[in-house]
Amino acid sequence: MSEILQHREDGILTLTFNRLDKKNAITAAMYNALADAMFAAAEDDAVRVVVLQGHEQVFTAGNDLADFLKNPPDMSKADAEPAPVVRFLEALRTFPKPLLAAVAGPAVGIGTTLLLHCDLVYAADNAAFSLPFVNLGLCPEAGASLLLPALVGYPRAAEKLMLGEPFYAEEAVEMGLVNRLLPPGEVNAYAQAQAAKLAAKPMASLTATKALMKKGQVGLQQIMGDELKLFGALLRGPAAKEAISAVMEKRKPDFSKC
Numbered sequence: 649m650s651e652i653l654q655h656r657e658d659g660i661l662t663l664t665f666n667r668l669d670k671k672n673a674i675t676a677a678m679y680n681a682l683a684d685a686m687f688a689a690a691e692d693d694a695v696r697v698v699v700l701q702g703h704e705q706v707f708t709a710g711n712d713l714a715d716f717l718k719n720p721p722d723m724s725k726a727d728a729e730p731a732p733v734v735r736f737l738e739a740l741r742t743f744p745k746p747l748l749a750a751v752a753g754p755a756v757g758i759g760t761t762l763l764l765h766c767d768l769v770y771a772a773d774n775a776a777f778s779l780p781f782v783n784l785g786l787c788p789e790a791g792a793s794l795l796l797p798a799l800v801g802y803p804r805a806a807e808k809l810m811l812g813e814p815f816y817a818e819e820a821v822e823m824g825l826v827n828r829l830l831p832p833g834e835v836n837a838y839a840q841a842q843a844a845k846l847a848a849k850p851m852a853s854l855t856a857t858k859a860l861m862k863k864g865q866v867g868l869q870q871i872m873g874d875e876l877k878l879f880g881a882l883l884r885g886p887a888a889k890e891a892i893s894a895v896m897e898k899r900k901p902d903f904s905k906c
């Protein structure tokens with residue numbers, strides 16, 4: 649069965665992470681499936697709204713760590729032959745129609761940063777968000793270094809991005825990352841109901857509203873490019889190799905030489 653499920657109904661395209669045995673960690677093939685679906689949805693008049701969701705116990709554990717070690721994305725070819733993750737980030741940044749997320753359980757790394765590109769985010773009270781990039785010897789991606797300080801203020805963004813400690817559902821609502829909390833068994837259905845309301849509205853007004861609000865994100869494309877260059881270089885460095893190996897071997901990393 650596909651690791652990204654696609655369901656289309658009444659103008660809503662729902663994309664579901666479906667790799668539960670690996671906590672919905674995202675592989676290159678999954679990034680390509682997400683990007684293909686979103687680029688196609690952007691052009692398809694029959695799709696009016698897209699919803700991203702996971703399972704009641706986990707949204708996504710973020711990038712597949714084994715992929716990071718075995719098959720690190722080459723960010724230097726971002727323009728000519730973009731890596732699957734770069735295609736997905738571009739699909740997120742440019743998606744012109746309403747994009748919703750329903751989050752339950754852990755949302756790690758890109759599982760949290762992708763939310764910064766969503767128009768509405770609903771979370772279950774078991775949701776746990778984390779941005780462990782520094783702890784993995786990496787730096788932020790998906791424009792989080794611009795979008796997160798803009799959303800929550802610099803000091804709180806620095807706390808989340810530099811310490812990389814998880815934060816939970818109530819704080820995520822209070823800081824403006826999440827619109828509303830629901831029980832884990834209800835979050836996907838609630839997001840669908842909100843998506844249905846949007847799908848019934850005039851598309852040209854919705855897309856104009858989104859485009860106008862996004863105009864304020866000046867410099868986003870530039871910073872996403874800068875992030876990817878640094879991320880790609882750090883991913884090949886000694887700290888990332890040590891940190892990612894340590895997570896996979898379930899031990900503490902040793903950064904004494906990094």
Ligand code: COA
Pocket residue numbers: 669670671673674708709710711712713714754756757758780781784895
């Ligand atoms: N990449 C690859 N595999 C992953 C993964 C990831 N990002 N996250 C979890 N997995 C795998 C585990 O290796 C384990 O596989 P195994 O059963 O073959 O040993 C399986 O998923 C279950 O993970 P586990 O850690 O036992 O689940 P948990 O419920 O205790 O914890 C998380 C869930 C998401 C909190 C935890 O798995 C985690 O922190 N993962 C790493 C997240 C991360 O650093 N992502 C990168 C962000 S840039």
